[in-house]
Amino acid sequence: MTARKPNPAATAAHERLFPGHVSTLAVTDPELIEYFDNFAFDEALQHTQKLPERTRLMTQLAAMIAAGALAEYQVMLGAALTIGVTPVQAKEIVYQAVPYAGMARVFDFLHATNQVLTDRGIALPLEGQSTTGPGTRMEQGLAVQKQIVGEKAVDAMYANAPEDEQHIQRFLSGNCFGDHYTRTGIDVPTRELLTFAMLAALGGADAQVKGHVAANLNVGNTRATLLAVLTGLLPFIGYPRTLNALAALDANAPADTAPTTKKGNA
Numbered sequence: 001m002t003a004r005k006p007n008p009a010a011t012a013a014h015e016r017l018f019p020g021h022v023s024t025l026a027v028t029d030p031e032l033i034e035y036f037d038n039f040a041f042d043e044a045l046q047h048t049q050k051l052p053e054r055t056r057l058m059t060q061l062a063a064m065i066a067a068g069a070l071a072e073y074q075v076m077l078g079a080a081l082t083i084g085v086t087p088v089q090a091k092e093i094v095y096q097a098v099p100y101a102g103m104a105r106v107f108d109f110l111h112a113t114n115q116v117l118t119d120r121g122i123a124l125p126l127e128g129q130s131t132t133g134p135g136t137r138m139e140q141g142l143a144v145q146k147q148i149v150g151e152k153a154v155d156a157m158y159a160n161a162p163e164d165e166q167h168i169q170r171f172l173s174g175n176c177f178g179d180h181y182t183r184t185g186i187d188v189p190t191r192e193l194l195t196f197a198m199l200a201a202l203g204g205a206d207a208q209v210k211g212h213v214a215a216n217l218n219v220g221n222t223r224a225t226l227l228a229v230l231t232g233l234l235p236f237i238g239y240p241r242t243l244n245a246l247a248a249l250d251a252n253a254p255a256d257t258a259p260t261t262k263k264g265n266a
Contacts, residue, residue, distance in 0.1 A: 002130060018078070057076065145181075195212050200241055
């Protein structure tokens with residue numbers, strides 16, 4: 001039987017990310033690995049050229065956390081560090097996931113990240129990136145929330161929330177934005193890309209995906225950038241969640257020309 005292996009472009013991309021590594025699946029499942037690697041590391045990447053490689057890896061890591069894909073995350077974290085994602089950026093991706101995926105899911109990823117960094121000889125804890133404290137998190141969080149989401153939208157969220165839900169709005173401002181988005185290590189536009197990737201990968205968060213398409217546009221990320229993020233995620237999160245996120249993208253940032261065919265179902 002003829003040996004099955006990925007094409008030269010996919011092989012070269014794989015070697016760049018995982019130098020000298022041969023997947024055990026290439027031995028046990030050569031047919032799947034041939035066409036998966038051709039798709040994920042060649043065909044899909046041809047449509048992510050508007051996205052820097054480090055940013056693509058960061059959004060893929062964020063999506064893997066949201067999807068609960070711990071083993072794949074550990075492998076891809078090594079690749080991300082290999083191509084230049086910094087330890088601080090790696091930890092900030094995990095921290096950014098807490099308000100979106102929840103600590104119950106993120107807990108194992110935080111420990112896994114610490115283990116990968118420690119194995120690479122990186123001393124923990126890393127230098128702190130927080131810029132707020134108990135007395136400033138609400139004010140600064142509300143300011144960055146309005147920058148990202150829009151002042152009118154945030155004001156409406158507070159105005160429309162019942163009295164017994166006002167604390168949730170304050171949590172969003174002080175915790176989600178005040179504790180997380182004000183951190184250094186990763187800039188706000190990149191944090192919004194990470195959030196978009198996580199929400200797309202979570203599934204069942206269609207309203208939030210739509211909201212963060214608009215938020216990404218507010219902070220300067222373009223339709224082309226968001227489409228490149230989704231294209232890079234597709235091999236790892238599958239078609240249904242990708243198509244749902246595409247619908248949110250099209251609703252908020254339509255293409256210049258209408259498509260000639262309808263999107264398929266999956």
